[in-house]
Amino acid sequence: MAVKRTPFIAGNWKMNLDHLQSIAFVQKLAWALSDAKHDFADAEVAVFPPFTDLRSVQTLVAADALPIGYGAQDLSKHDSGAYTGEISGAFLKQLDCGYVIIGHSERRTLHAETDADVNAKVVAAHRHGLVPVLCVGETAEDLEQHGASAVPVAQLRAALDGVDVSKGLVVAYEPVWAIGSGQAATPAQAEQVAAALRAVLAEIAGEELASATRVLYGGSVKAANIASFLREPNVDGALVGGASLDIDEFSSIVRFKKHVGA
Numbered sequence: 001m002a003v004k005r006t007p008f009i010a011g012n013w014k015m016n017l018d019h020l021q022s023i024a025f026v027q028k029l030a031w032a033l034s035d036a037k038h039d040f041a042d043a044e045v046a047v048f049p050p051f052t053d054l055r056s057v058q059t060l061v062a063a064d065a066l067p068i069g070y071g072a073q074d075l076s077k078h079d080s081g082a083y084t085g086e087i088s089g090a091f092l093k094q095l096d097c098g099y100v101i102i103g104h105s106e107r108r109t110l111h112a113e114t115d116a117d118v119n120a121k122v123v124a125a126h127r128h129g130l131v132p133v134l135c136v137g138e139t140a141e142d143l144e145q146h147g148a149s150a151v152p153v154a155q156l157r158a159a160l161d162g163v164d165v166s167k168g169l170v171v172a173y174e175p176v177w178a179i180g181s182g183q184a185a186t187p188a189q190a191e192q193v194a195a196a197l198r199a200v201l202a203e204i205a206g207e208e209l210a211s212a213t214r215v216l217y218g219g220s221v222k223a224a225n226i227a228s229f230l231r232e233p234n235v236d237g238a239l240v241g242g243a244s245l246d247i248d249e250f251s252s253i254v255r256f257k258k259h260v261g262a
Ligand SMILES: O=C(CO)COP(=O)(O)O
Pocket: 012, 104, 174, 178, 179, 180, 181, 182, 218, 219, 220, 221, 239, 240, 241, 242, 243
């Protein structure tokens, strides 16, 4: 199990920052990263802006060869056709997106996405060469009734039904009760669920792919707590919501190495 996984710090902007604001933000982030070359050298950083920002972000990242990845917050399970308001994975690939968030709890609850929808979206992402950032997580009620791991593990199994994990996957464990609440899971809780998710990955895809797949923690991550999560052996990074909109806070999260052992 001594596989080295590149830490991944991902900013989910949700429905914030328009395309002009996205340009300013990514420019500032690039400056902050170049300032901190040593610290962040072995981490990967990506932002997940609204769809309408992606072309601007692409242009900026490509023009200056910025070391910043990006992706969308959702995609359609269909490739094209009469699906008003939907966005095809083909369009995202055209914009050089590397990743796409799938199954975020806000999509599952506010847009009634089922495990079957999430599974179809993972397959669609792979069809277009995008790496899914697959979100799983339990509600406060689930936690009380079934413990922390049961629901995320069931969601992972359902999402990966028939999926070829070798086509790329990042898993994000986001307890619903920790999202936007200011009450993050403890590092030990995150580690426990991340380890359970990795064990399921091993069962589904084999030890080698499981130990190469990054499992992130998300839910009230801030500069002040990022290092404590990243010290855990099975937590390989973070999916950051609110704190990814504040350039100082997000830059500080990305420079997490500074905090390790500090
Ligand atoms: O939902 C999240 C990221 O996808 C987490 O949001 P917060 O970091 O605002 O809790």
